[in-house]
Amino acid sequence: MKSNSKALSAPYTVWMVIFIVVPMLLVGYFAFTDKSGQFTLENLLSVGQYSNVFLRSIWLGALATVLSLLLGYPLAYIIARMSEKQQSVMVMLTMLPMWMNFLLRTYAWMSLLEDNGLINSALSALGLPKAHMINTAGAVVLGMVYNYIPYMILPLYSVLTKIDPSVIEAAQDLGANDRKVFLRVVLPMSMPGMISGVTMVFVPAVSTFIISKMLGGGGNLLIGDLIDMQFLGSAYNPNLGSAISLVLMVIILICMGIMNQFDDGENVGGGVLP
Amino acid sequence: MKKAGARLYTFLMFLFLYAPILVLIVFSFNDTDTGSRSVWGGFSLRWYQKLFEDRLILEALCNTLLIAVIAAVGSTILGTMAAIGIRSMKRIPRRIMMNVTNFPMVNPEIVTGVSLMLLFVFAVRLLGGRSLGMGSLIAAHITFCLPYVILSVLPKLRQMNPNLYEAAQDLGCPPVKAFFKVVLPEILPGIVTGMIMAFTLSIDDFVISYFTSGTTQTLPIYIYSMTRKRVSPEINALSTVLFGAVMVLLLIVNIRQKKEKPSWEKKEEETL
Numbered sequence: 001m002k003s004n005s006k007a008l009s010a011p012y013t014v015w016m017v018i019f020i021v022v023p024m025l026l027v028g029y030f031a032f033t034d035k036s037g038q039f040t041l042e043n044l045l046s047v048g049q050y051s052n053v054f055l056r057s058i059w060l061g062a063l064a065t066v067l068s069l070l071l072g073y074p075l076a077y078i079i080a081r082m083s084e085k086q087q088s089v090m091v092m093l094t095m096l097p098m099w100m101n102f103l104l105r106t107y108a109w110m111s112l113l114e115d116n117g118l119i120n121s122a123l124s125a126l127g128l129p130k131a132h133m134i135n136t137a138g139a140v141v142l143g144m145v146y147n148y149i150p151y152m153i154l155p156l157y158s159v160l161t162k163i164d165p166s167v168i169e170a171a172q173d174l175g176a177n178d179r180k181v182f183l184r185v186v187l188p189m190s191m192p193g194m195i196s197g198v199t200m201v202f203v204p205a206v207s208t209f210i211i212s213k214m215l216g217g218g219g220n221l222l223i224g225d226l227i228d229m230q231f232l233g234s235a236y237n238p239n240l241g242s243a244i245s246l247v248l249m250v251i252i253l254i255c256m257g258i259m260n261q262f263d264d265g266e267n268v269g270g271g272v273l274p
Numbered sequence: 275m276k277k278a279g280a281r282l283y284t285f286l287m288f289l290f291l292y293a294p295i296l297v298l299i300v301f302s303f304n305d306t307d308t309g310s311r312s313v314w315g316g317f318s319l320r321w322y323q324k325l326f327e328d329r330l331i332l333e334a335l336c337n338t339l340l341i342a343v344i345a346a347v348g349s350t351i352l353g354t355m356a357a358i359g360i361r362s363m364k365r366i367p368r369r370i371m372m373n374v375t376n377f378p379m380v381n382p383e384i385v386t387g388v389s390l391m392l393l394f395v396f397a398v399r400l401l402g403g404r405s406l407g408m409g410s411l412i413a414a415h416i417t418f419c420l421p422y423v424i425l426s427v428l429p430k431l432r433q434m435n436p437n438l439y440e441a442a443q444d445l446g447c448p449p450v451k452a453f454f455k456v457v458l459p460e461i462l463p464g465i466v467t468g469m470i471m472a473f474t475l476s477i478d479d480f481v482i483s484y485f486t487s488g489t490t491q492t493l494p495i496y497i498y499s500m501t502r503k504r505v506s507p508e509i510n511a512l513s514t515v516l517f518g519a520v521m522v523l524l525l526i527v528n529i530r531q532k533k534e535k536p537s538w539e540k541k542e543e544e545t546l
Contacts, residue, residue: 245384
């Protein structure tokens with residue numbers, strides 16, 4: 001089996017070289033050259049101009065990630081303590097919205113948040129003043145949380161449901177109150193789920209360009225919008241676009257590196273994951 | 275008290291998840307001339323009628339399904355072969371292969387899309403092709419589906435008893451036949467899961483398609499242009515139809531699983 005089956009992965013290797021490795025090298029090549037193909041650092045240096053956009057993306061992405069964690073953790077915990085039958089229904093209900101195209105889900109929020117939208121109609125029907133919600137940074141964060149929170153709930157749930165109830169009982173028997181049981185037992189044991197949830201929300205949130213376009217109007221430009229503009233938009237400049245993409249990748253790699261550090265430190269003695 | 279709180283929280287969270295979808299569905303039946311998304315004007319099916327008369331939408335739907343089928347089959351074949359190959363590799367090459375496999379999954383989608391666009395534009399210039407279109411879309415979709423296929427086939431290969439394949443050969447079965455008779459049935463659930471995942475990922479993909487489609491329309495790209503250009507309850511009707519299709523699909527899968535379960539459990543008992 002060994003010798004001839006190794007050759008089976010050859011077509012895949014060729015495929016990945018052509019469609020993953022070469023494109024990445026092209027991004028690198030474009031980032032370090034100008035329009036005539038001469039080596040230059042100018043693209044990377046001019047990324048600095050957009051530092052406010054980068055900071056805004058990271059800030060909004062981080063905010064959305066923290067909110068997803070704070071909102072998703074209790075739900076994952078509640079689901080994990082239900083009966084087995086209820087659990088599978090709840091997991092299914094959590095996943096169902098993801099089956100709807102995310103453009104449509106974001107579009108749905110547009111009609112809710114508009115100045116003449118449903119929420120404002122409801123507010124004025126109750127005699128309350130209207131609120132301006134669409135085209136604000138808050139709307140962008142809301143869109144991120146709404147779209148990506150299932151990616152937070154599901155890994156958290158799968159870790160929480162594996163915690164042996166007798167471990168919690170043991171802690172209680174040894175005199176720990178509810179708060180202590182949660183902080184000392186449940187929270188550390190759910191760390192791996194938190195880490196995969198955080199990365200699965202943060203990476204798409206920080207690099208999105210649709211949510212900001214649809215819910216943020218023109219005033220909340222994110223990194224993704226910048227890249228889009230350089231490749232398919234008005235400011236056509238693939239060299240600059242590649243440089244921005246490269247910086248985005250480095251930022252995400254650094255963030256994931258930090259997260260993994262966390263994982264290694266906390267996982268000792270946890271051993272919840274198979 | 276605690277339980278009531280938990281119930282309330284669960285209810286509120288699911289309200290948050292489903293309220294926008296519900297609003298979309300309700301307003302797809304709205305009878306309005308202005309295309310308003312928030313004023314109720316009575317019940318009507320006019321947006322559905324408009325939707326099914328829209329030739330561009332149907333064309334985009336056909337493209338999407340065609341790409342999804344080809345991408346799912348292509349990535350399943352390539353990915354299954356790759357998984358078998360990776361499984362039989364030594365530690366270090368296997369680690370390298372797994373890192374390359376994981377890369378597109380952790381890389382931001384927009385960067386993958388942009389990098390593929392650079393490749394296709396470059397290839398078009400080099401080879402004198404026409405422009406980006408179906409070909410580049412299919413290649414891109416196979417690329418981002420492959421890791422999911424590999425990661426769902428590999429665990430099944432790991433669970434399999436490696437001696438089975440050799441035993442079949444010892445009993446005189448030629449290698450190819452041994453593969454189809456012994457290995458394939460063992461890893462089939464993983465292959466099917468991977469293929470379904472590839473299919474749904476391909477149908478749903480917007481970001482990578484957006485950068486690699488040229489002028490070809492897929493459904494998500496068409497939806498995007500609809501949300502940019504005009505505000506029309508046609509989009510609501512389309513969402514409702516798609517959501518309904520997903521619900522029906524999930525129901526069928528669930529019913530099938532329930533029906534299959536007893537026989538599967540029986541089989542398990544027999545082997546024990």
